Amino acid sequence: MSTTSRRGLFLTFEGLDGCGKTTQMHLLAERLRARGETVIETVEPGGTEIGMGIRRILLDPRNDNMGSEAEMLLYFAARAQNVHEVLEPAVARGEIVMSDRWTDSTWAYQGYGRELGTEVVRDLDAIACRGRRPDVTFWIDIDLEASLLRARSRNQERAEQDTRMDDQSRAFYERVYQGYLALEETEPERVVRIDGRGSVETVAERVMAAFEARRGSHV
Numbered sequence: 643m644s645t646t647s648r649r650g651l652f653l654t655f656e657g658l659d660g661c662g663k664t665t666q667m668h669l670l671a672e673r674l675r676a677r678g679e680t681v682i683e684t685v686e687p688g689g690t691e692i693g694m695g696i697r698r699i700l701l702d703p704r705n706d707n708m709g710s711e712a713e714m715l716l717y718f719a720a721r722a723q724n725v726h727e728v729l730e731p732a733v734a735r736g737e738i739v740m741s742d743r744w745t746d747s748t749w750a751y752q753g754y755g756r757e758l759g760t761e762v763v764r765d766l767d768a769i770a771c772r773g774r775r776p777d778v779t780f781w782i783d784i785d786l787e788a789s790l791l792r793a794r795s796r797n798q799e800r801a802e803q804d805t806r807m808d809d810q811s812r813a814f815y816e817r818v819y820q821g822y823l824a825l826e827e828t829e830p831e832r833v834v835r836i837d838g839r840g841s842v843e844t845v846a847e848r849v850m851a852a853f854e855a856r857r858g859s860h861v
């Protein structure tokens with residue numbers, strides 16, 4: 643965990659749809675709060691009011707003719723506002739910020755899934771996030787079959803909103819998964835792959851152990 647960690651810590655949770663990252667983030671946040679840490683939880687897209695508006699546009703199934711470039715820029719617009727409004731102030735106060743998805747999702751979903759490439763994702767990230775990168779990223783890894791199953795059952799429970807991404811083809815999700823694999827290979831010091839199989843508690847123990855290991859060796 644780099645120099646930013648002394649003035650707060652920025653942790654992100656990543657993975658395929660339905661991997662359980664949201665639950666795992668809440669559980670880690672609760673455990674750290676119980677130890678007296680101040681933890682801010684946020685989500686991308688949607689961690690600010692402006693971001694919520696952008697999320698509605700992005701995930702609205704009626705917008706199925708949205709171009710890939712417009713989509714990528716909207717994700718970055720939401721994130722830029724989050725950096726401005728939530729992330730930077732909290733890290734400056736010395737708090738722990740956790741985000742449910744961040745630029746690695748754009749790397750995997752737009753860079754690989756939409757085949758826009760990773761260079762443009764890096765370039766836009768430098769602008770939108772003002773050079774701030776996560777200290778540690780937990781990639782909750784479940785395989786594609788498990789992800790598709792969970793996404794489908796989640797769709798049946800939800801209203802029609804928030805389903806545009808879930809309607810993507812299988813080939814798309816295969817590329818997204820390749821994106822996460824490549825990410826781990828590219829930045830092994832930051833990206834921790836967590837086996838997402840097993841009970842919620844089992845996975846939570848793995849996340850906690852990985853957090854302690856990183857914290858112990860870097861902070």
Ligand code: TMP
Binds near residue numbers: 749752807
């Ligand atoms: P969520 O269900 O985890 O909140 O994510 C919403 C969807 O948005 C999910 O299918 C992944 C997608 N997404 C991208 O395609 N690119 C991004 O940069 C982000 C943050 C999410």
